[in-house]
Amino acid sequence: MKRLLTSTALIAALAVPAMAQDYTPDPEARTGGAITITYKDDVATLDPAIGYDWQNWSMIKSVFDGLMDYVPGTTELRPGLAESYEISDDGLTYTFKLRSGVTFHNGREMTAEDVKYSLDRVTDPETQSPGAGFFGAIEGFDAASSGEAEGLSGVKVVDDSTVEITLTRPDATFLHVMALNFASVVPQEAVEAAGGDFGKEPVGTGAFKLGEWTIGQRLVFEKFEDHWREGVPYLDQITFEVGQEPIVALLRLQNGEVDVPGDGIPPAKFVEVMNDPAQAERVVEGGQLHTGYITLNTRIAPFDDPKVRQAVNMAINKDRITQIINGRAVPANQPLPPTMPGYTEGHEGYAYDVEAAKALLAEAGHADGFETELFVMNTDPNPRIAQAIQQDLSQIGIDASIQSLAQANVIAAGGEESQAPMIWSGGMAWIADFPDPSNFYGPILGCAGAVPGGWNWSWYCNEELDAMAAEADAMADPGQAEDRLAKWSEVYMKVMEDAPWVPVFNEQRYTMKSERMGGDDALYVDPVSIPVNYDYVYVTEQ
Numbered sequence: 001m002k003r004l005l006t007s008t009a010l011i012a013a014l015a016v017p018a019m020a021q022d023y024t025p026d027p028e029a030r031t032g033g034a035i036t037i038t039y040k041d042d043v044a045t046l047d048p049a050i051g052y053d054w055q056n057w058s059m060i061k062s063v064f065d066g067l068m069d070y071v072p073g074t075t076e077l078r079p080g081l082a083e084s085y086e087i088s089d090d091g092l093t094y095t096f097k098l099r100s101g102v103t104f105h106n107g108r109e110m111t112a113e114d115v116k117y118s119l120d121r122v123t124d125p126e127t128q129s130p131g132a133g134f135f136g137a138i139e140g141f142d143a144a145s146s147g148e149a150e151g152l153s154g155v156k157v158v159d160d161s162t163v164e165i166t167l168t169r170p171d172a173t174f175l176h177v178m179a180l181n182f183a184s185v186v187p188q189e190a191v192e193a194a195g196g197d198f199g200k201e202p203v204g205t206g207a208f209k210l211g212e213w214t215i216g217q218r219l220v221f222e223k224f225e226d227h228w229r230e231g232v233p234y235l236d237q238i239t240f241e242v243g244q245e246p247i248v249a250l251l252r253l254q255n256g257e258v259d260v261p262g263d264g265i266p267p268a269k270f271v272e273v274m275n276d277p278a279q280a281e282r283v284v285e286g287g288q289l290h291t292g293y294i295t296l297n298t299r300i301a302p303f304d305d306p307k308v309r310q311a312v313n314m315a316i317n318k319d320r321i322t323q324i325i326n327g328r329a330v331p332a333n334q335p336l337p338p339t340m341p342g343y344t345e346g347h348e349g350y351a352y353d354v355e356a357a358k359a360l361l362a363e364a365g366h367a368d369g370f371e372t373e374l375f376v377m378n379t380d381p382n383p384r385i386a387q388a389i390q391q392d393l394s395q396i397g398i399d400a401s402i403q404s405l406a407q408a409n410v411i412a413a414g415g416e417e418s419q420a421p422m423i424w425s426g427g428m429a430w431i432a433d434f435p436d437p438s439n440f441y442g443p444i445l446g447c448a449g450a451v452p453g454g455w456n457w458s459w460y461c462n463e464e465l466d467a468m469a470a471e472a473d474a475m476a477d478p479g480q481a482e483d484r485l486a487k488w489s490e491v492y493m494k495v496m497e498d499a500p501w502v503p504v505f506n507e508q509r510y511t512m513k514s515e516r517m518g519g520d521d522a523l524y525v526d527p528v529s530i531p532v533n534y535d536y537v538y539v540t541e542q
Contacts (some may be wrong), residue, residue: 023071023078025536033539034237034519035259037250037532038244041154042216045199048184049122049129053130054431055262055493057181058529059240062221062233064184064204067096067115067163070173072529072536073522075176075217075289075341075435079470081110081205082226090475093172097163102228104187105209108407113155117188119165120144120151134433137171138329170476172484176434178281195284206231216243221534235537243316250512254279259353259514259539267381269332270326274510284511286525287339289432291332291440294374294389294502295414295423295457303372303421307364309499315359315396322505325381334441334504335492339506339527342437343486349496349503368395374414375420377427378404386424423457429507435527437488441469445495460500465491486527515542 048064069080079085102110121142122129135141139154141184152276154166167174167495177183190203202210207229211222221238236450240262244252250269265273265283273279295304296312305307318331333349335344339411359364361367374393376386386402394401400422406415407428443449447466468491475484495501511524511531519537526533 009024011258012441019285021490026538029536029538030232030518030540030542031231031234031292031538032236033234033542034239035235035539036239036257037260037262037538038239038258039251039262040232040239040243040245040249043219043240046202046210047199048116048181048186048202048204049127049131050199051181052528053132058526058534059219059221059530060181060184060202061206061356061529062208062238062534063202063206063210064181064186065102065206065228066179066181066183066185067178067279068183068420069097070435071529073520073526075254075339076525079259080179081115082178087363087476091474092167094167094174095158095166096163096165098163098454099228100161101217102205102400104190105224106187107190107226108187109186110185110205111160113160114162114185114187115163116155116157119155120185121186121191122182123152128184131433133179134177134180134182135314137167137169137177139166141168143477148150148437170474172473172476172481173434173438174476175438176436180434180485186514208238211237214270218242223332229535233265233535234533236470238534253512253514256514259517261512262531264531264534265510265512267326270328270510274326279512282515283514284512284521284524286509286522287527288507288509288525288530289337289340289435289481289527290337290429290507291337292329292429292504292507293332293425294504295418295420295425296382296500297416297457297459298461298500298503299430299459300372300421302364302366305364306498307360310364311360311364311396312358312398312477313392313502314353314497316389316502316504317352317399318504319352320392321385323382328510329507332506334496335445335501335503336437337432337506340432340435340437341438342485344493346491347493347496350499355393361396361398366397371397371399371401372401374400374422374424375403375405375410376424377407377410379407379427382424382426385426389424415454417452417459420457425457431530437492438469438473441491443487458500460495460498461462462494462498465494468494480517 043056048060051060065081067082069078071078083099084097086095119126123132123135125147138152143149144152156164158164189371191198194201197230207227208221209224212220221239223236246263247267251257296309322329334347376382384402390400414423430444443455445460450459471486472487509525517538518540523533523536
């Protein structure tokens with residue numbers, strides 16, 4: 001195999017993941033034992049090409065592996081099934097060297113052919129993967145996704161342990177894409193044997209394998225003894241009980257019958273739990289890659305005027321709204337959440353200032369205010385938040401009628417250019433697919449998202465910023481990482497000047513666990529393995 005280590009940048013590309021791989025597990029960790037997790041809803045699928053909700057996301061991560069991974073409890077990339085990788089000088093070709101001796105749950109050794117099959121499968125239109133678009137930079141994607149070609153021409157098997165992936169453009173997010181669940185490696189024979197039901201009969205290389213699935217009752221994960229990562233997992237078994245109301249799950253946790261309520265602390269019980277020192281001690285708080293925001297439709301008057309949008313930003317009392325959800329968030333000052341690389345430290349955003357907002361609105365020719373509509377999803381606490389927004393707007397003369405609708409109807413309204421002047425995104429707010437600032441721009445602020453059915457509900461399109469974003473994502477050389485994040489910071493600061501959103505809050509994650517659960521707190525609010533990194537937690541007593 002041709003070696004491509006011809007520049008400092010390429011050496012850095014290998015050195016950074018090598019250091020990240022040196023994760024030191026908890027020295028107090030004990031092996032063995034079983035835990036119980038509860039969820040209200042049943043699990044739809046464990047097929048990594050299909051699963052795309054927060055409930056099954058961490059389950060899938062424990063059953064499958066991809067070429068790349070993250071250091072547990074962090075957003076830092078490290079190699080997964082790839083032992084190492086190399087990047088060509090032009091940033092277009094990635095050559096992954098696979099680990100030797102990795103086996104699937106069915107006992108067969110994984111090879112480069114499995115990697116190609118898996119990437120071909122997720123981009124095959126017949127798979128109907130919601131994540132297919134993430135692989136758009138791979139050569140041959142358009143032909144494969146349209147059904148014109150069978151498989152991705154840019155994914156080539158060099159030998160049993162080497163895969164070469166060629167892109168059509170440099171893409172600094174590509175290694176993150178290789179760490180997504182959608183990029184998990186699956187065995188073709190197991191997929192075909194399942195006959196379209198692979199999501200219920202999953203076979204991967206992950207730390208756990210599926211032992212039992214009783215629809216509507218429980219899923220049981222069992223330790224995969226031959227997992228390639230030494231010492232992982234610690235637990236012998238995880239039982240996911242479904243159909244459990246959050247209130248009942250909390251009571252069962254308090255009685256020692258449950259180890260983690262997967263749906264979190266019920267809002268009605270949050271204050272009670274946090275005011276009880278014994279219970280609060282078992283709650284872990286952490287940031288999420290999440291922002292809740294109000295979209296201002298830049299193509300509907302008067303929100304086509306930046307001054308009006310800036311005035312609205314000044315009118316919203318974010319601290320008061322945060323209290324509506326019992327302080328389970330921090331006020332937002334920019335589109336990116338604080339846990340996201342590229343977040344601009346020290347930026348204060350628009351201060352809450354009613355008089356300044358009135359003055360700016362008058363300057364824009366609306367001294368007497370105006371009437372508008374605010375769309376919101378009709379599940380608690382979103383209508384209450386919408387009412388608070390409505391009250392804040394009334395203080396500067398804006399009369400906003402609330403359109404409280406089912407989630408699907410709000411999404412549909414946002415996807416029509418002229419229908420929704422304002423939308424409170426709560427319950428549908430953006431949680432990043434991967435920890436990179438690019439993922440917060442393209443789908444919800446970029447021109448490509450401002451299309452019918454898209455997620456850019458502000459219909460904001462700034463071609464100058466789109467060009468800057470493309471330039472940032474073309475900075476694939478690891479030596480440019482800091483400059484790239486600085487450029488993304490500049491993009492989001494310019495977004496704030498144009499004010500197509502009112503960033504309101506960044507939700508915090510609160511995970512409650514039983515007294516016997518062990519492992520670093522970060523594992524219970526893992527920003528990637530939401531809500532728990534099951535591979536590294538353990539029990540202190542069995």
